[in-house]
Amino acid sequence: MILLVVGLLLFLCLHSARVVAPQARSGIIARIGEGGWKGLYSLLSLGFLVLVIYGFAVARADTPVLWYPPVWTQHIALVLMLPAMICLAASFLPAGHIKARAKFPLVLSVKIWALAHLIANGELSSILLFATFLAWGVVLRISLKRRAAEGEVTLPVFVSGRYDAIAVVAGLALWGWMILGLHEWLIGVAPLVF
Structure with a gap:
């Protein structure tokens, strides 16, 4: 269950960056550029989504x-x-x-x-x-x-x-x-x- 929770937190925090931390997001874009941000965002999104899917599969095996x-x-x-x-x-x-x-x-x-x-x-x-x-x-x-x-x-x-x-x-x-x-x-x- 821990992997699922961690995956959800990471995935949703990343996808909520504009809502909860717009200055941090803007700062990263200023440093690495819009294209760099999109590439990083896509890579992290995919990785965190895989973690959610894997965490869900593991949790389903013995969830109450x-x-x-x-x-x-x-x-x-x-x-x-x-x-x-x-x-x-x-x-x-x-x-x-x-x-x-x-x-x-x-x-x-x-x-x-x-x-x-x-x-x-x-x-x-x-x-x-x-x-x-x-x-x-x-x-x-x-x-x-x-x-x-x-x-x-x-x-x-x-x-x-x-x-x-x-x-x-x-x-x-x-x-x-x-x-x-x-x-x-x-x-x-x-x-x-x-």
């Missing part, structure tokens, strides 16, 4: 179960994951209605993903992982909203509805792929038990 979610919570999680996947796809495209209305579709996708998994899992390691990401998503959304109001962050402006269609098709494809085997291959848990 705090509650046994009813079967219907898995169905709710499956349904919630569809808009999460659509928002994820929309976040990588130019703005359609989905991206323009969600404003920060990647953050929304993370929040929906975390909520869906939080309600369908009762082990301590899962609750720790998903509750942490949900809380981080809420804090990040509030921060981004403030920064947008101050003009620091540019909100997406609608370009074309075709990007909504692409996001829906891509989100449906990813959602279906996860259900049909990718989730089990990546995580070791089948989202649907037949």
Whole structure:
């Protein structure tokens, strides 16, 4: 469990640097440049994400179960994951209605993903992982909203509805792929038990 906690702290602190330590972040950028910061940020993000994944895998092996979610919570999680996947796809495209209305579709996708998994899992390691990401998503959304109001962050402006269609098709494809085997291959848990 310690590896999971350390991984979460490192990953989320890095991804919250602009929120909790903007001067430190600016100082690093001043020293190593914007490109150096992006490279360092990407490298650290990947390393910390690997630590979270490994820590979660290790913790899952002997984590206590705090509650046994009813079967219907898995169905709710499956349904919630569809808009999460659509928002994820929309976040990588130019703005359609989905991206323009969600404003920060990647953050929304993370929040929906975390909520869906939080309600369908009762082990301590899962609750720790998903509750942490949900809380981080809420804090990040509030921060981004403030920064947008101050003009620091540019909100997406609608370009074309075709990007909504692409996001829906891509989100449906990813959602279906996860259900049909990718989730089990990546995580070791089948989202649907037949």
